Amino acid sequence: MENENPKVDIPKSVVVILVVLAVVVSVLGTWTVMNQVSTVPVQASGAQGNPTQTARVALTVKNPVTVQTTGRIAFTYESEVS
Amino acid sequence: MEDISNRTLATLLIAAIVVSLAGTLTSLNRLSRLGISGRGTTETGSTNVTVLNALSITLTENSVDFGVGRVNDTAVCANRGFANMVSGDNTYNDVTECWIESSGGSPATGFIVENDGNINASVSIRGPTNAHFFESYSGSNPYGLWWSANSSDDGCVGWRNDSTYIQFDQNDTLCTNIVWDNTLNDDTLAVMVNITVPKDLPDGDYENTSITFYAVQAS
Numbered sequence: 363m364e365n366e367n368p369k370v371d372i373p374k375s376v377v378v379i380l381v382v383l384a385v386v387v388s389v390l391g392t393w394t395v396m397n398q399v400s401t402v403p404v405q406a407s408g409a410q411g412n413p414t415q416t417a418r419v420a421l422t423v424k425n426p427v428t429v430q431t432t433g434r435i436a437f438t439y440e441s442e443v444s
Numbered sequence: 445m446e447d448i449s450n451r452t453l454a455t456l457l458i459a460a461i462v463v464s465l466a467g468t469l470t471s472l473n474r475l476s477r478l479g480i481s482g483r484g485t486t487e488t489g490s491t492n493v494t495v496l497n498a499l500s501i502t503l504t505e506n507s508v509d510f511g512v513g514r515v516n517d518t519a520v521c522a523n524r525g526f527a528n529m530v531s532g533d534n535t536y537n538d539v540t541e542c543w544i545e546s547s548g549g550s551p552a553t554g555f556i557v558e559n560d561g562n563i564n565a566s567v568s569i570r571g572p573t574n575a576h577f578f579e580s581y582s583g584s585n586p587y588g589l590w591w592s593a594n595s596s597d598d599g600c601v602g603w604r605n606d607s608t609y610i611q612f613d614q615n616d617t618l619c620t621n622i623v624w625d626n627t628l629n630d631d632t633l634a635v636m637v638n639i640t641v642p643k644d645l646p647d648g649d650y651e652n653t654s655i656t657f658y659a660v661q662a663s
Binding site: 374377384385391427430431434438441442 | 464474487500501506508511514639654
């Protein structure tokens with residue numbers, strides 16, 4: 363059945379060349395993508411930081427031994443004017 | 445060249461599809477594993493701080509001003525030679541009734557110490573010597589400056605010095621335990637000031653702004 367119209371149909375050898383070319387292109391494309399991925403300056407695995415971090419807050423309250431405050435006493439002496 | 449069969453052609457096409465899909469899936473898989481490695485994380489935290497002890501006192505009445513006046517030099521006061529006044533918790537008393545206030549002004553009231561910390565406090569007082577306050581008065585009439593704790597304030601729950609008047613130049617205890625707060629919210633203590641002014645004191649302003657109240661934690 364496949365040889366009923368050989369002048370119109372594309373030769374199978376051409377098809378095979380095209381198919382092989384498709385395979386080669388596909389392989390090269392995949393290799394290129396993988397190669398590019400490996401050059402990304404981020405480690406692909408284990409790149410996450412540790413999600414749990416610890417910090418420290420310190421406060422020292424120094425209770426004063428003594429506190430003081432001051433007051434005022436005043437008066438004005440004004441003798442009787444004669 | 446002999447043509448290959450359709451079966452061979454189909455096999456090669458299927459192989460091409462498989463290789464292409466496998467490559468694509470592998471690439472996607474590698475890319476998906478990059479995850480969020482480039483993203484900074486934001487974390488929040490909380491800190492609780494508890495201040496257990498805070499020692500603090502303040503003077504809600506920090507000035508005792510007896511105003512402008514002189515000693516009455518007539519009648520009984522003429523022989524006495526001095527005037528004696530006492531100011532306390534919203535009180536003023538011209539004890540000898542020999543002080544003539546020459547300018548209006550409100551009568552002096554005593555100091556009021558408030559414990560505004562959060563622990564009980566023992567408070568003491570220190571001030572000038574009599575000679576320093578009266579600027580080396582050289583006359584022969586009595587003069588002096590003294591203090592005493594108010595005997596009725598609820599703010600002092602310890603021993604208080606309210607039995608005698610004490611000179612300011614002695615660092616003495618006002619109250620061994622002024623509460624920082626209680627159910628009545630009474631954490632104050634009044635200090636009564638007693639002054640004796642001689643009649644022959646030179647005219648002038650007599651003032652001391654260094655009446656110092658010291659507080660330590662009550663034991």
